[in-house]
Amino acid sequence: MTRPGSRTRVRPRPRRHRRPPLRRRLALTASAAVAGVALTVCAGAYAVTVYTLNRQFDLQLTQAATLAIQQHQQNGPGVQAGECRYLAAPACAQLVPASAADDPKESYLLPVTGAVRQVAGRDRAPYFSTASVAGHPVRVLTTPAGKGLAMQVALRSDGVRRAERQVAGLLAVIGGAGVPVAALLGYWVSRSGLAPVARLTSTAERITATRDAGHRIELPPAPPGPRGREDEITRLAVSFNTMLDALEESLAAQRRLVADASHELRTPLTALRANAEILLRADRLTPRQRERATGALGRQLREVTNLVNDLIDLARDEEPQLALEVVAPTALLEHAVAAARDHWPHIGFVLETTPAASAALTAAVPSRLTRLFSNLLDNAAKFSPAGGRVEVAALRAPQDGPLEITVRDHGPGIDPADLPHVFDRFYRSRTARALPGSGLGLAMARQIAHTHGAELTAHQAPGGGALFRLRLPTDENSR
16 A cells, blocks of 8 residues: 555656668668678678789889899999989899898988898798888888898889879779768669558558458569569469458458348338237237147247258358267268158158168268258258158268258249359249248358368259269278
8 A cells, every 4th residue: 555645657668669660670771782882892892903903013122123123133242223213213222131240331222120130141031011202102022132142122112102092092082972972872762672561551441441351552564574583572473362352252241141131020020010019918818829820930930040040050151160079970860851751741852871871971060960960851841842851861881971962842843044153152942932941051061061171062863853962081081
């Protein structure tokens, strides 16, 4: 509890940092990549140019040293040529002995170090170095020249340094100009690359605002090559359009279901209201009239209840996930035939099974499989004339094959124009519109068969009538 007068410290909520838009991030990434490549190329070009300039200059200095040795190898220690202070002059050269005691009286033009003495004494390999003569930078090559002597040859290198600075300035300008170019390229890449995503987003927002799933994303013309040449964005747009097709079909099916359900419920609800109004005046009715009205009301309540239950099952568009059991389909079929005989006493039901079919087992939900059989039997009985016969057969061949169950009636049969639609929801042919029912029985039978991995088809029976064939996988095939 908080003490009176005390203050409750409210912990501030952590601020959520919003990430920048994808287009901006892609533009920055592309710009940084292009700018990095441009700067790397400029740096590499500068390094290669400097190396080439110095390499050429060292080769020139080596040639000058070879020429100086040939010209002055017979001379003693001292300066042999001292014109390297001038840019256009030939190389300056001097001979240095291994021992300082043998140095001439005149001073050397180039600096003499211990390394130079080591080269003269053959204790060190030739090497390049830098020095300054009369305030000008020079490049010096020290190499052996005769017994106990080292030749130092120098050339002015300020021309090479100037060329290096010019190359550096030129590449800096190119690299600096490459950064805004990279930014423009990054913006163009992000704009063109994300254009399909922008269209996808606008389409999704339009569908959300208008609730109209008929919009589609405009796709670029198909490439002349194989389908694999389509990029990922195009495939995303195609997948999105496919999803919109499925969504539009689902919404259309939902609208049809609502419209058909309202149409089918209107008639029994009107009859229920009429019978309820009649029963409200029960004191004016004879006992027989009350009994008839009560019976009609009960039948209509059962019809509405069954219709609502069927609508709930079909609205799921799939069977509920119930526990599967290993059952004998023929036993369930016999139970359904017995119930149909009680429900349709004026119809003769004939059941024929083979020993192989009776021994077949399958993984199924018993109540749903029984519902499938009952719907097929009720449909056959509804179209059979009074005193007619419904033939039911359960066959299985070969021994380990699927179980085939057929239900045949001897009614008017199925018109060829109606055959493709007999399993549609609420579909009723012209001959069935005067009969009881909602047009959901066969649709539910097809749905139950589909969820059990079975195949349910409708055919014209030879000699007249309708034939429904159910191919149900047995337990050996369903493993």
